[in-house]
Amino acid sequence: MEKINNKQLVEDLLAWYDANARILPWREEATPYRVWVSEIMLQQTRVEAVKPYFERFIHALPDISALAHASEDTLRKLWEGLGYYHRVSNMKKAAIQCMERFNGQLPSTYDELLSLSGIGAYSAGAIASIAFHQPVPAVDGNVLRVFSRVWVIEDDILKESTKKKFQKLLMEVIPKERPDAFNQAVMEIGAMVCVPNAAPKCHICPLAPHCKGYQTGVTHKLPVKAGKKKRTIEKKYIDVVVYEDKILLQQREKDGLLAGLYEFNTFDYPQEEELFLSTLDIEKIVPLKDSKHIFTHKEWHMSGKLVFIRKKIKGNLVSMQDLEEHYAIPSAYKAYKEGLIEWMKHM
């Protein structure tokens, strides 16, 4: 990799980006706060999924101070359906850290950004380069894919050591004049042209003249990713308890899966469910369809029912309107929430 080749590669890449960059909400006005919010939302999440959440979030919480003072329930509701809920919890922590340590502003250097909750190597590089024009790499899945093909690097891209290796290599390539455009351009190429599996659009790729993988016909074999483990299956028994026009909700544990979100009463074993039901004065039970929800590392196989009760019980009984407006419920419960709504219509 001689410098002279890199220079031409960078030039071709930036020219392509200038002509082909998508118009995205967070690109139009790249303030540090907007860039930060967008980068966190975009972690492991598609652009199309992020768009509506981004606008709503920025409108509800326009700056770091607003975020630092927002309640956890408000934040979970703004994040409802986006997944990886620890992201928004960490953003609030980071906002408070900014108030305490950085005068209420986002810091501008890679190391300072890296010190904040929820900001790792990628996000620190992305924010430092895009919002503050610092010449640091932002190595995400796109960058790993694109350059493992361009340079034919066969290291497992899931390994931390591989990411470090690419970070170091890219330090030598990233242009001091336009680090923001460079990092976004590589990601854009990865998302639009140098796409995963056997479908890269090399015939329209500005990097093709510089791409060793393309020239040697090994693009489809890159990047190398180690195999994943099998998901475990968990059975869940769901009781949607209804008293008059209110629904019983439980809040999940503060840590772990779907931390702090709300759910209908959920049990791991039928015996537990039976015990719970035996404490209620039941008017009638309406079975709902079985449902399956797939997480990254596990599956929930759920069976559920509506349980109408005659006698009020202690617990979090909320109206349908309150549920919709204030309580964040995981997508895993979608089928049962819909079953509930269908029944409430008939009442």
Add this chain to the structure above:
DNA sequence: GAGACGTGGGC
């Protein structure tokens, strides 16, 4: 380093 941590879309 390995595993936890969501969701919805594409083929």
Add this chain to the structure above:
DNA sequence: TGCCCAAGTCT
């Protein structure tokens, strides 16, 4: 249906 994935981070 099932598997891969999408702008990762934390423990």
